[in-house]
Amino acid sequence: MNKALRLLSERFPDYESASTELLRLTSILELTKGTEVFVSDLHGSHETFENLIRIGFGTIEQIVDSTVSVDTSAQEKRELLSMIYYPQDTFELYEHRVDRKESLTRVVSNMLKVMNTLLGTYSMGRFNEVMTSKFDAVIWDLVNRNATNQGYVLSVIDNLFALHLENNIISDMAILIRKLSIQKLHVIGDIYDRGSGADLIVDQLIDHQECDVQWGNHDVVWMGAAYGSEACIANVLRVSLRYGNIGTLIRYGIHLIPLATFALKYYGDDPAIGFEPKTDDDEAMSDAEKDLNKIMHKAVAIIQFKLEGQLIARRPKFNMDSRLLLDKIDFDQNTIKINGEIHKLSSSFFPTIDPEDPYSLTHDEDELIFRLKKCFLESYRLQAHANFLFEKGGMYKVSNNNLFFHGCVPVDQDGDFIPVDLGRGQYQGKSLFDFLNQTIKNAWPIKVGENAEYSKDLLWYLWTGPLSPVFGKDKMATFERYFTSDQLLHTEKKNTYFSLRENEAFCIKLLGEFGLNSTDAIIINGHIPVSVRRGENPKKGNGKLMVIDGGFSKAYQAQTGIAGFTLIHDAWGRQLFTHLSHKEEIVAQSGYLNKFKKEDLSRHKKLHKVKDCPEGEVITERIDDLKDLLRSYQPASICLTSPKVSHIQQQVLN
Ligand SMILES: O=P(O)(O)OC[C@H]1O[C@](O)(COP(=O)(O)O)[C@@H](O)[C@@H]1O
Numbered sequence: 001m002n003k004a005l006r007l008l009s010e011r012f013p014d015y016e017s018a019s020t021e022l023l024r025l026t027s028i029l030e031l032t033k034g035t036e037v038f039v040s041d042l043h044g045s046h047e048t049f050e051n052l053i054r055i056g057f058g059t060i061e062q063i064v065d066s067t068v069s070v071d072t073s074a075q076e077k078r079e080l081l082s083m084i085y086y087p088q089d090t091f092e093l094y095e096h097r098v099d100r101k102e103s104l105t106r107v108v109s110n111m112l113k114v115m116n117t118l119l120g121t122y123s124m125g126r127f128n129e130v131m132t133s134k135f136d137a138v139i140w141d142l143v144n145r146n147a148t149n150q151g152y153v154l155s156v157i158d159n160l161f162a163l164h165l166e167n168n169i170i171s172d173m174a175i176l177i178r179k180l181s182i183q184k185l186h187v188i189g190d191i192y193d194r195g196s197g198a199d200l201i202v203d204q205l206i207d208h209q210e211c212d213v214q215w216g217n218h219d220v221v222w223m224g225a226a227y228g229s230e231a232c233i234a235n236v237l238r239v240s241l242r243y244g245n246i247g248t249l250i251r252y253g254i255h256l257i258p259l260a261t262f263a264l265k266y267y268g269d270d271p272a273i274g275f276e277p278k279t280d281d282d283e284a285m286s287d288a289e290k291d292l293n294k295i296m297h298k299a300v301a302i303i304q305f306k307l308e309g310q311l312i313a314r315r316p317k318f319n320m321d322s323r324l325l326l327d328k329i330d331f332d333q334n335t336i337k338i339n340g341e342i343h344k345l346s347s348s349f350f351p352t353i354d355p356e357d358p359y360s361l362t363h364d365e366d367e368l369i370f371r372l373k374k375c376f377l378e379s380y381r382l383q384a385h386a387n388f389l390f391e392k393g394g395m396y397k398v399s400n401n402n403l404f405f406h407g408c409v410p411v412d413q414d415g416d417f418i419p420v421d422l423g424r425g426q427y428q429g430k431s432l433f434d435f436l437n438q439t440i441k442n443a444w445p446i447k448v449g450e451n452a453e454y455s456k457d458l459l460w461y462l463w464t465g466p467l468s469p470v471f472g473k474d475k476m477a478t479f480e481r482y483f484t485s486d487q488l489l490h491t492e493k494k495n496t497y498f499s500l501r502e503n504e505a506f507c508i509k510l511l512g513e514f515g516l517n518s519t520d521a522i523i524i525n526g527h528i529p530v531s532v533r534r535g536e537n538p539k540k541g542n543g544k545l546m547v548i549d550g551g552f553s554k555a556y557q558a559q560t561g562i563a564g565f566t567l568i569h570d571a572w573g574r575q576l577f578t579h580l581s582h583k584e585e586i587v588a589q590s591g592y593l594n595k596f597k598k599e600d601l602s603r604h605k606k607l608h609k610v611k612d613c614p615e616g617e618v619i620t621e622r623i624d625d626l627k628d629l630l631r632s633y634q635p636a637s638i639c640l641t642s643p644k645v646s647h648i649q650q651q652v653l654n
């Protein structure tokens with residue numbers, strides 16, 4: 001018995017357990033391919049996200065269309081969709097109808113049909129994981145008997161009405177349909193920052209039965225903060241204050257009074273021009289609150305530049321000396337020298353910077369950051385969310401011929417992979433992703449020692465380093481944007497990857513690097529908003545690469561002109577959904593309104609089963625291994641079985 005087989009035999013030590021597993025896997029191959037949903041750049045827009053989860057990212061409408069009978073009117077279909085998406089709001093539509101009972105019975109019956117269609121993509125084991133209602137047994141019974149025994153189903157529904165449980169069961173069925181509609185949810189980074197509800201989104205992701213997150217730069221910086229990186233902590237505080245959004249910090253229990261007290265003490269008289277919160281809701285803060293927000297924002301920005309300076313000095317291999325700017329300030333002239341040129345600074349008020357030692361924290365700054373760090377490390381909720389991101393997250397993933405990662409693969413002008421040495425060996429292309437992935441994942445749960453310190457700094461590098469695949473720009477011009485007015489200094493130059501990906505041959509080369517050679521394979525990225533308004537296309541490299549950052553973040557919707565993209569990969573192929581609206585427009589008095597556009601990216605001639613997909617190939621390999629194992633068990637079991645059974649065994653094993 002070879003090593004692989006021996007390992008398998010530890011999990012399946014006898015003929016019975018191995019053959020049960022073989023049967024389970026064989027039946028999965030016959031299932032319809034489940035729906036995979038790809039989203040990116042959610043940026044704290046939890047209301048938009050909640051809405052998209054409720055509408056199954058647009059897929060539930062498709063299933064309803066293909067499932068309910070042709071004589072269902074458009075109005076009835078809209079009401080059914082409303083009921084699945086927002087049952088509590090939709091019950092009101094039925095409250096005073098004379099035919100309430102008949103209408104709701106039809107709703108239940110249609111929901112059962114929808115569930116039945118969705119079940120075609122689930123094994124029993126997976127289906128059980130999704131079920132969480134106290135009505136599970138009733139729902140399961142109804143789904144199974146709906147096609148064959150209508151009399152039975154109607155009598156159960158009748159009883160539910162008699163017990164006044166119809167609304168409860170409908171809501172639970174709606175939840176189940178919503179869950180079943182998205183078999184795998186892939187988030188391609190940037191859950192955090194800009195909007196105020198990132199933590200609420202993570203709650204939803206944790207709740208989903210199969211969700212993975214490919215880290216974005218705005219996620220790694222929060223992971224770094226949760227890990228206790230002071231530079232990351234300063235960054236997440238600064239960005240939260242920049243957007244006047246402290247909801248996530250508050251729900252994480254990050255205590256901001258020490259920062260407010262510090263800011264009042266040192267910056268109380270500073271107009272802090274340039275530190276106004278970028279909020280789209282003028283009512284959200286009073287003028288006094290905005291003033292306080294401004295000085296807290298500036299105070300933490302200065303602390304950030306100091307901590308980053310210290311980090312850059314202790315990690316020479318990060319090669320970021322060009323970001324050391326505080327020591328280039330002439331405090332007498334109020335200027336800064338960048339790339340040999342002198343620029344005027346917009347503020348001359350730096351009460352905590354010692355010109356002789358600009359990167360050292362003052363005693364009060366040191367104490368402040370110590371207290372803040374304690375909050376980040378002791379926040380149970382933040383740590384639980386970080387745990388999810390470290391465990392379910394990664395630098396990239398391959399699933400059914402989709403290769404997805406947030407930003408870029410760093411390349412030079414010719415499209416060759418740049419060798420990157422961050423102090424732990426040189427890596428490029430896929431090996432760079434694997435190195436980063438392993439180093440970050442191995443660091444969790446929080447450890448002490450040099451490896452942990454390195455990982456902490458690496459998380460910060462990933463947020464802002466020029467060769468970070470999740471950032472991919474030559475610099476983050478934060479200091480320049482706050483303190484200088486020269487637009488040229490504000491420019492962040494993107495890695496060549498972002499222009500080369502327009503080229504099909506380049507995309508094919510990348511896919512090959514990650515082991516994807518099928519003509520069906522594509523890359524999916526987020527990170528750079530696609531401005532549909534300006535005529536930009538999310539499709540790059542002749543369809544070999546899709547960029548799905550469409551502006552879930554309200555802050556970016558004016559730029560993109562839409563409310564986000566989702567890419568759906570189901571049994572029929574891939575589709576791009578362009579979302580145009582939010583909840584208010586969806587639940588109107590008349591029920592559901594269609595507010596997204598769909599575009600086929602690829603369409604199979606026939607419905608794909610699991611066995612037709614790459615995931616099926618993996619399962620088939622596992623089945624072959626199990627067959628080998630069963631052969632090794634066979635002699636003992638044959639003498640225990642009748643000739644008839646061993647004949648069946650022989651068929652399965654062939
Ligand atoms: O104006 P803001 O929101 O501070 O964001 C600007 C910063 O965000 C970044 O664009 C990074 O965020 P994204 O990953 O969302 O692009 C930086 O390159 C830039 O300095």
Ligand SMILES: [Mn+2]
Nearest residue numbers: 190216217527
């Ligand atoms: Mn990003």
